[in-house]
Amino acid sequence: MTETPAPVAVRLRGITKTFGSNTVVQPLDLDIRDGEFFSILGPSGCGKTTLMRMITGFETPTDGSIELDGRNVDKVATRDRDLNMLFQSYALFPHLSVYENVAFELRVRRTPKAELDGRVREALQLVRLADFAERKPSELSGGQRQRVALARAVVGRPAVVLLDEPLGALDQKLRKEMQFELKRMQREVGITFIYVTHDQEEALTMSDRIAVMSAGRVLQVASPIDIYDAPASRFVAGFIGSCNLIPARMEAGKAICSGFGAVPADTVDAQARGVRDGDEVVVAVRPERITLHADPALAPAGAARGVLAERVFLGDEWTVHVSTQGAVLTVQVPSGENGAALAALADGAEVAVSWTPAAGRILPAEEAAA
Ligand SMILES: Nc1ncnc2c1ncn2[C@@H]1O[C@H](COP(=O)(O)OP(=O)(O)OP(=O)(O)O)[C@@H](O)[C@H]1O
Ligand SMILES: [Mg+2]
Structure with missing residues (x-):
């Protein structure tokens, strides 16, 4: 890895x-x-497809400008932008073979025969369909068809490929396989991928960086780890993974929740981000960072008391709801020793929960006005 960041492929202003x-x-x-x-993640209707269509040129922005590889493309037609888009609902030509589906664009561009053949075979190899070249789309599984569409999107070697929920139609298992395939493929060819999804797990596993969108706004752009561990807003914290949001108010530099007292939280970080006394806030705490104490008497000082409200066994862990004075908290308890102690408790048993201040992130209670 070099220190110099890679040049900008797509610049939106x-x-x-x-x-x-x-x-x-x-x-x-x-x-x-x-x-x-690069993934764009957000709920349905937040503007992801519209944004992608503006980058490709299928949609004209009402305002602003777009640069691709340092060149302004505001007046440049889609076909002259060095990119390709794989749509939310892609369609293969049913009467053409896999080979011809992938070759189609190159034929339109009158690519010389030998070069065309080399490129198509290479693209099919990349998506692991070299042995399927002569099949028709109807003779393929859903995942294989998806891979043909992918081969078609990269065969012309565009600088940027935009993928709009490309795995949406696939079942869970195939989706997981394709996620790895896509990531591997993207690394191999080194093409810039702009990937739209509303599946947070997918965005976390695949992306170098994620932009989280809500209602037409980008709320945060960061690496998967930072998006998860350091969400900038209540929406991002709640949208990525599951997260407890404890309502509180800043008093004398601490997050105070009625019934809870001082909520363990990283106050230094909050101050650095401009949170001040008197502010209404929420303290965001991930379920896996909370420790459940089956015997409250053995809990550390500052632990909150509560009662066991609900628990679900998931095999490798339990998901537990603990009802405290301040909030109902979701706690993830790994199976094993602690899980066994938990299983032995009766519903409604008194327990305690604790976490380190570093695990509590203080965020403004209200999102910035839309
Ligand atoms: N051509 C259009 N005319 C009017 N409104 C539109 C048009 N295209 C999209 N919209 C609206 O713009 C908003 C954003 O739509 P968009 O398709 O970008 O959302 P999305 O984030 O891709 O959602 P999804 O995850 O469901 O695909 C929606 O409210 C939609 O109804
Ligand atoms: Mg969409």
Whole structure:
């Protein structure tokens, strides 16, 4: 790894989209680097596809400008932008073989025969379909068809490939396999991938960086680890993984929750981010960072008391709800010793929960106004 960041492949400045009176993408700045696996993650209707369509040129931004590889493309047609898009609902040509489906674009561009053949075979190899070249789409599984669509998207070696929920139609197992395949493929070819999903796990496992979107805004752009461990807002904390959000108010530099007292939290970090006394906040704590004490008498000082409200056995762990004075907390308890102690308890038993201050992240109670 070098210290110099890769050059910017896609640069968005003030990009906005309004349909009638409805602004679906709010003014947005974004830099996506060369060779990056960049995901756009957000709930249905937040503007992901619209954003992708503006980058490709299928949609004209209401305002703002787009650069690809340092070149302004505001007036450049889709076919002259060095990119390809794999749509949410892709379609293969049913009457053409796998080979011809992948070759189609190169034929349109009148690529010389030998080069075309080399490229198509290479793309099929990449998606591990070299032995399926002569099949028709109807003779393939859903996952194999998906891989043909992928081969077709990369065969022309564009600088950027945009993928809009490409795995949405696949079942869970196939999805997981394809996630690894996609990631491997992207590394091999070094193409910049812009990947849209509303599946947070998918975004976490595949991406170099993630942009979290909500209601037409990008709320945070960061690595998967930072998005998970250091969410910048209540929405991001709640949207990525499961997270306890304990309502509190800042008093004398501490997060105070009625009934809970001082909530263990990283106050230094909160101050650095501008949280002040008098602010309404939430303390975000991940379930796996909370320790459950089956015997409250043995809990460390500062642990909160509660009662066991619900528990679900998941094999490798338990998901437990503990009802405290301040909030109902979700706690993840690994199976094994602690899990055995938990299993022995009766519903409604008194327990205690604790976590280190570093595990509690203080966030503004209200999102910035939309
Ligand atoms: N051509 C259009 N005319 C009017 N409104 C539109 C148009 N295209 C999209 N919208 C609206 O813009 C908003 C964002 O749509 P978009 O398709 O970008 O969402 P998305 O994040 O891709 O959602 P999903 O995850 O469901 O695919 C939605 O409210 C949608 O109804
Ligand atoms: Mg969409």
